[in-house]
Amino acid sequence: MSPRLALALILAxxxxxxxxxxxxxxxxxxxxxxxxxxxxxxxxCRTIEVDGAARRYLVYVPATRPPATGAPLVFMxxxxxxxxxxxxxxxxxxxxxxxxxxxxxxxxxxxxxMLDSGRRVTKWNDGALRRQVDLGERPAxxxxxxxxxxxxVGFVDAMVGEVASALPIDHARVYASGFSNGANFTAxxxxxxxxxxxxxxxxxxxxxxxxxxxxxxxxxxxLGSRDDRVLARTDLTELPLxxxxxxxxxxxxxxxxxxxxxxxxxxxxxxxxxxxxxxxxQWPPRPAGEGRFRFTMIEGLGHKYPNGRNNxxxxxxxxxxxxFFEANPMPAEAARxxxxxxxxxLHQGRPPVPAAQASQPGAAA
Numbered sequence: 001m002s003p004r005l006a007l008a009l010i011l012a013x014x015x016x017x018x019x020x021x022x023x024x025x026x027x028x029x030x031x032x033x034x035x036x037x038x039x040x041x042x043x044x045c046r047t048i049e050v051d052g053a054a055r056r057y058l059v060y061v062p063a064t065r066p067p068a069t070g071a072p073l074v075f076m077x078x079x080x081x082x083x084x085x086x087x088x089x090x091x092x093x094x095x096x097x098x099x100x101x102x103x104x105x106x107x108x109x110x111x112x113x114m115l116d117s118g119r120r121v122t123k124w125n126d127g128a129l130r131r132q133v134d135l136g137e138r139p140a141x142x143x144x145x146x147x148x149x150x151x152x153v154g155f156v157d158a159m160v161g162e163v164a165s166a167l168p169i170d171h172a173r174v175y176a177s178g179f180s181n182g183a184n185f186t187a188x189x190x191x192x193x194x195x196x197x198x199x200x201x202x203x204x205x206x207x208x209x210x211x212x213x214x215x216x217x218x219x220x221x222x223l224g225s226r227d228d229r230v231l232a233r234t235d236l237t238e239l240p241l242x243x244x245x246x247x248x249x250x251x252x253x254x255x256x257x258x259x260x261x262x263x264x265x266x267x268x269x270x271x272x273x274x275x276x277x278x279x280x281x282q283w284p285p286r287p288a289g290e291g292r293f294r295f296t297m298i299e300g301l302g303h304k305y306p307n308g309r310n311n312x313x314x315x316x317x318x319x320x321x322x323x324f325f326e327a328n329p330m331p332a333e334a335a336r337x338x339x340x341x342x343x344x345x346l347h348q349g350r351p352p353v354p355a356a357q358a359s360q361p362g363a364a365a
Contacts, residue, residue, distance in 0.1 A: 030043055030045070030058070030085055030088070031043065032044065032045035038166065039059060039061050039163075039166055039167055040061065041061050041062060041063040042060070042061065043058055043059075043060055043088065044058065044059040044060070044061060045058055046058070046059060046162070048155075048158050048159065048162055050150075050151065050154055050155045050158050051143065051145075051146035051147055051150070051151055051154065052143035052145065052146050053110075053139075053141070053142050053143060053146055053150070054141075055107070055108075055110075055150075055155050055158075056084065056107070056108045057084055057105055057106065057107035057108065057159055058084045058085065058088055058105070058106040058107075059103065059104075059105050059106075059163060060088060060093070060094050060097050060103065060104045060105075060106070061097075061103055061167070062097045062098050062101050062102070062103070063098075064098075064101040065101075066101060066167075066168050067101070067170075069170045069172075070167075070168040070169045070170035070171070070173075071101055071102055071103050071167065071168060071169060071170060071173075072100070072101075072102040072103070072169075072170055072173035072174070072175065072325065072326075073102065073103050073105065073160075073163065073164070073169045073170070073173065073174045073175070074093060074096075074097075074102055074103070074104050074105070074174075074175045074176075074177060074322075074325070075104075075105045075107065075156065075159075075175070075176045075177065076088075076091050076093045076104060076105070076106050076177050076178070076182075076318075077107065077109075077124055077176070077177070077178035077179070077182030077183075077185050077186055078106075078108070078109070078122070078178075078179065078182050079178075079179045079180030079181050079182050079183075079204070079305070080121050080122065080123055080180060080181040081121040081122055082122060082179075082182070083108040083109075083122055084106035084107050084108040085106070085108075087106050087179075087305075088104075088106045090305065090307060091106075091177075091179075091305065091307075091317070091318055092307060092308070092316055092317065092318030092319060093106070093177070093318045095318070096318045096319065096322045100322060100326075102173075102322075103163065103167060103169065105159060105163060107155065107156075107159060108122060109122040109123050109124045109150075109152065109181075109182075110122065110123065110139055110142070110149070110150045111123075111139050112129070112132075112133040112134070112137075112139075112149065113133060113134040113137045114132060114133060114134075115132055115133060115134060116132070123149075123181055124152050124178075124181050124182055124184070124185035125149040125150055125151070125152040125153075125185065126181060126184035126185040126187075126188050126205075126208065127184075127188050127208060127209075128184070128208055129149045130149055133149060135148060135149075152185060153188070153189065153192055153193065156189060156193065157193075157196075157343050157346075158343075158347070160174065160196065160340060160343050161343035161344050161345075161346055161347030161348075162347050164340055164343070164344050165344050165347050165348055169340075170329075171330075171335045171338060171340045171341070172198060172329045172330040172331075172332065172335035173198055173325070173329050173330070174196060174197055174198055174330075174340065175197060175198055175199055175200065175201070175321075175325045176189050176190065176193075176197045176200045176201075176202075177200070177201045177202060177317070177318070177321050178200075178202045178203075178205065179202065179203050179204055179205070179305045179317070180203075180204045180205050180303070180305075181205065182202070182205070183202030183203055183204055183205025183206060183221075184205040184206065184207075184208060186200050186201075186202045186205075187200070187202060187205065187206045187207040187208075187219075187259075188207075188211070190207075190213060190217055190219055191207065191211035191212070191213045191262060192211075192213070193339075194213035194214050194215040194216070194217050195214055195215055195334065195337070195338040195339050196338055196339050196340055196343075197217060197330075198217065198218075198325070198328060198329050198330035198335075199217055199218040199219065199220070199324065199325050199328040199330075200217060200218075200219050200220070201219070201220040201221075201222075201317070201320070201321030201324055201325065202219075202220075202221060202222075203221070203222040203223065203224075203305065203306060203317050204222075204223060204224065204227060204229070204303055204304075204305075206221055206255060206258070206259060207255075207258050207259055207262055208258075209258065210258050210261045210262050211262055212261075212262055212264070213262065213263075215290060215334060216262075216263045216264055216265075216285070216289060216290050216291025217263075217290065217291060217328075217330075218290070218291065218292045218293075218294075218324070218328040219259060219263065219291075219292075219293050219294070220293075220294040220295075220296070220320070220321055220324045221259065221293070221294070221295050221296070222295070222296040222297075222298060222306065222315070222317065222320070223239070223252075223295075223296070223297055223298065224239075224297075224298050224300070224301025224302055224303065224304065224306070224311065225238050225239040225240070225241065225297055225298060225299050225300060225301065226238055226239070226300055226301060226302045227239070227301070227302055227303045228302060228303055229303050230251060230252075233251050234249065234250075234251055236249075239252065239297060240297070241274065241278070241279045241297055241299055242274075242279070243272035243274070243279060243281060246279065246281065246295075246297055247281075256281075256295060259293055260283060260293060263283075263291035263292075263293055264286065264289065264291060265283045265284075265285070265286065265289075265291060265292075265293055266283070266286060267283075269283060269284065270282060270283045270284075271284075275313070276313060277298070277299040277300065277311070277312040277313035277314075277315075278296055278297060278298050278299055278313040278315060279296070279297045280294060280295070280296050281294070281295045281296075282294045282295075290331065290334075292328070294324065296315070296320070298311050298313050298315045299311065299312055299313055300312045300313075301313075301315070305317060
């Protein structure tokens with residue numbers, strides 16, 4: 001089997017189910033502080049029309065006053081069968097928002113009938129979804145004229161325009177995070193919206209093919225050593241922690257190679273750290289380049305969202321990615337020439353302006 005085919009198979013398997021930890025009993029309904037109008041501290045429950053379909057998302061606004069440059073903005077994309085409400089509760093990003101003063105957004109994907117299982121589950125259009133779902137069965141109320149599978153990149157554009165129109169957001173600190181199928185979609189955003197997102201972090205998923213972004217953005221990727229979706233494509237009972245063994249394992253090596261090629265990084269220029277119950281590999285940017293790549297293998301973690309309690313390394317994705325994001329804002333020139341000001345203008349009904357004339361990063365809309 002070729003490395004590329006193995007990579008495609010393993011990432012499709014990674015996205016098959018969310019694998020997030022479940023809680024005992026039914027969760028208490030979320031208390032929405034607003035459903036329209038001005039945002040307030042707490043959980044703001046919103047819908048926005050995209051291609052004629054109503055799309056749901058939650059915006060968590062911390063009580064702390066944002067800095068003069070505006071608050072960082074982080075999107076968290078759930079895994080298969082998940083939703084924004086569940087990942088607001090379990091991802092740790094609400095707690096990071098309170099700790100760091102960032103605004104956290106938790107969208108919900110559309111529900112599709114899967115060809116392999118016949119089940120209807122929520123999914124993000126990561127670029128491979130068309131081959132996995134029943135194209136003849138649309139969600140109730142979903143317009144026949146709308147793209148199907150859904151234009152989720154357009155959904156993200158609409159959310160950014162809406163949120164950044166209503167809240168003071170730092171244009172240089174907009175980030176994307178995801179798990180499983182949401183990780184695959186986050187990787188797609190890193191390639192297709194590299195002038196919007198400063199950096200990306202994801203677990204149990206990633207790029208499914210080499211896609212070269214306009215701007216090579218910093219990426220942090222994590223994987224559990226007991227992720228059964230990956231292990232099923234190997235002859236191993238547990239993925240290795242030794243750096244040489246990680247790079248030599250064909251399935252993992254192919255996945256890492258895909259990201260390094262996309263970011264135009266030198267595969268041989270890396271450093272390795274073996275820590276308690278985890279291993280980190282880091283590839284720095286090339287001279288005069290922006291892209292950097294960090295890969296973390298987490299001992300004992302299955303196909304689950306790492307929350308700090310479900311693995312012996314106590315690795316918590318939200319905490320780790322927040323630290324990575326804080327170290328990797330978008331360079332000032334790239335932020336000035338990014339698309340966030342254009343998205344704000346489109347949301348407010350203004351015609352697009354040339355990127356060079358976009359507002360300065362951090363300017364309140």
